[in-house]
Amino acid sequence: MILLLLICLAPPALAEMPARVTVKLFESHASADRLNVEGPFRILQPSSRLVPAGKYFLQLDGRIIHLRSSEKNRSFNLDARKFSLTSDRGIAMQYSTSKPRRYAGIVDVYKDEQALAVTNIVPTRDYVMSVVGSESNIAFPLESLKAQAILTQTRVCQARPGAVVGDSTQEESYFGTEYVTPLIEKAVSAVWEQILVYNNQPIHIFYHSTCAGGTSEAVKVFGSGASNMPYMRCVPCKFCQASPFWKPTVTQIKTAEFKKVFEDLPEVNRLDCARRPTALTRYKNGRRIDMSGYQFWIKLGQKFGWDKAPGTRFALTEKADQIEVQSTGAGHGVGMCQWGAAGMAAKGKGYEDILKFYFPGTAIRKPEFSKKSSH
């Protein structure tokens, strides 16, 4: 009865989990005009046809794409503007020098700008399993994998119909079926269609590798664009001590190289609750530039490599002709600490404990609830 009353007062305003997700593949690779594909697979478009085992490639030639065998003693010729391919085992493909990857669902290959574009229309469950595998350490335990799956499901259920997501960390990494282990399959099955809500609305998800002592408030790290996330608070965390990034990472940048980009060492104006610098000032040609700690960290990573300061809790010191960069943790420090989640799971905590710990005030909405409530 109580359940029914609650349902009448606050019906969930959510769409259900979509049946499929559309992903633009090979997002982080330079555009290429050739793609290697491994048979056997089925061509769905331009016309249905089974292609036997072997090595093949798709080559863009003007507005036409050629599908050819890569093996000298075999001939295979098919031309089309667009190919749709599928395989029960997942379709194996390789873009230039990238590692071969295997994808469930349907893969469309077509011309976009002056290069081949590859889009994967994948059943949502396969997508979630692959993202959990692509974003997790192989040693993470079951309950932390369940928490990770719920975060991906929470993001997916908010996607606009027809939305195309990328396969890099701009959204979440998605590297195909070979990152899916039996433990990940078990984790996703156990929490399938569960999502994380705040005031009955799905939350914006953020997570990172290692907080090394505490997470940060989203608005303090990302700025006013992240102001309406009361569940993204400072959470002290000591569960991530097994992470290689718990201890400080110390690296050097040649002062001359550093000053070509930033001129002088920035002054830190403010540290947040988790001791991350959130407001910096630097001077360029005598002009004052205020920037957030996160903006500085992104620029440092882009210019000098992400290994220089893996975490946003960083400090810079000038030593002779080097700038010493010291940081703890890995990633932006907002939301769930993945190594902390794994540490909590290793101590016997369940996925609900983990998610409620890192996202205070949230609740898990289970599909039983949403199904009953929709009637």
Ligand SMILES: [Zn+2]
């Ligand atoms: Zn942590």
